[in-house]
Amino acid sequence: MSDIAMKFRSSLDVEEYCDVELKLKSGSLLKCHSVVLLMNSDFFRGRLQSRWTTKETPTIDCTMFPDDIVEHLVKFMYGIHCPLHMSNIHDTIxxxxxxxxxxxxxxxxxxxxxxxxxDNVFTILLISESFSLLSVKNKCFEFIDCNMENLLCNSEGFFTLPLALxxxxxxxxxxxxxxxxxFDHLILWVEQQTVNLEPIREKLSGHIRFLMYLTVLNLLMFKELRSMLFQGVLQQGMMFW
Structure with a gap:
């Protein structure tokens, strides 16, 4: 049986039978086979499904991304292995x-x-938030749950997070x-903010258990002090009586 995928990959290398061009950011053209693109991408499917009505080779603008990212995407569609790296994962996503x-x-x-x-959990958390990657976000939260003290003491990433996160x-x-x-690190985070701090304090205060503990402690101390004072007044009154 003929290996059609291998033939497409070989044709891509020599730009043989290509019927669509992708204009890259550098200005160069990447020649491809439309059938491969439309089978692997909703975007290209929408752009190329009606191209059979014309004999002209369509050119699609792909200049919004770096050349290597677009080339990586196209090679993946052809089944060519291209290793992913954290360094360009944001652009790739x-x-x-x-x-x-x-x-x-x-x-x-x-x-x-x-x-x-x-080293990177806060960076990955920001990426997951940017692209609504819920599964990644939940994994980041689970990791942070177990390693928060180590992260606070050894990473500056905490201070790059927005208020919502x-x-x-x-x-x-x-x-x-x-x-x-x-609590100490939240104070440092707040001090780095340049916007109106009052709304920030309001949103944070309800979730800071250390403040809640202090509030309860102060309330108990107040009740105890009030009881002691009340007993003292009674004792003085009895002595006077």
Whole structure:
């Protein structure tokens, strides 16, 4: 049986039988086979499904992404192995999202999940939030739950997070961290903000268990002090009587 995939890959290398061109950011043209593109991408399917009505070779603008990212995407569609790297994962995901390349996107998601570590968990969390990658986001939260103290003491990534993610982290019941340590770092995070701080404090305060502990402690101390004072007044009154 003829290996059609191998023939397409060989034809791509020598630009044989190519019937569509992708204009890259550098200005060069990447010649491809439309049938491969439309079978692997929602974007190209929409752009190329009616191309049979014309004899002209269509040129599709792909200048919004770096050349190597688009080339990587095309090679993946042809079944050519191209290793993924954390260094360009953001651009790759953005490219997959734009062109509707779900299979490569799944590879990126798995790379992010497998690559979570103390060095990059906050960076990956930001990526997951940017592209609504819920499975990646949940894995980041689970990792943070178990490693928060180490992350706070050895990573500056915490201070790069937006308020919404900070609130989501500290409001988790599964978060394991010394509350005073977390409180100290939240103070440092707030001090780095340049916007109106009052709304930030309001959103954070309801989730800081250290503050809740202090509030309860102060309330108990107040009740105890009030009781002691009340007993003292009674004793003085009895002595006077």
């Amino acid at each position: 953005q490219c997959c999202d734009y062109f509707g390349a779900s299979e490569l996107l799944d590879k990126c998601v798995q790379l992010l999940i497998d690559g979570i570590s103390c 900070i609130v989501q982290i500290i409001s988790r019941d599964t978060l394991s961290v010394h509350e005073e340590l977390l």
